Amino acid sequence: MIGESDIERRRCSRSNVSLQAHLRIPLPEMGSATLILKATVESLSLAGARVFVAAIKKVHTPVLLRQRRTCSLILKIPGSEDQSVFASEISWVDLRAGRTRPCAYLGLELVEMSDGDRQCLSRYLDSLLNKAAQTRRIVRTDLPSRDTSF
DSSP: OOOHHHHHHOSSOOEEEEEEEEEEEEEGGGTTEEEEEEEEEEEEOSSEEEEEESOOOGGGHHHHHSTTOEEEEEEEOTTOSSEEEEEEEEEEEEEEOOSSSOEEEEEEEEEEOOHHHHHHHHHHHHHHHHHHHHHHHOOOOSSOOOOOOO
């Protein structure tokens, strides 16, 4: 649950999404190796993302727990033709026991992106906010009217 202090710390409001992505995590302690994980982005803003990784090998769990590990978040933003790459840092990790493998929720801070990726992400997030505002404005017309003349 997000506390009041968490909301105040965020520079940008996040939108709930469900986007398939990949995380590329360099492993300098293993030479030039890179850990690539399939992930689902569950919330997204211009400043950060919350991602879910469904299956992690047990040997890789210590890699994720290292503070401020750099990584790249790679995803296709709806409405875009190309994949976007966001240089990120892992801010927090919530590691959980899965059925067969551990899984994890990760908080990412998006630290660098191209101008094109920033514009694309900004347009997408604006469209989500506009859609949510329109949904709130819809008046239900399928309900029977209340007759108060009796």
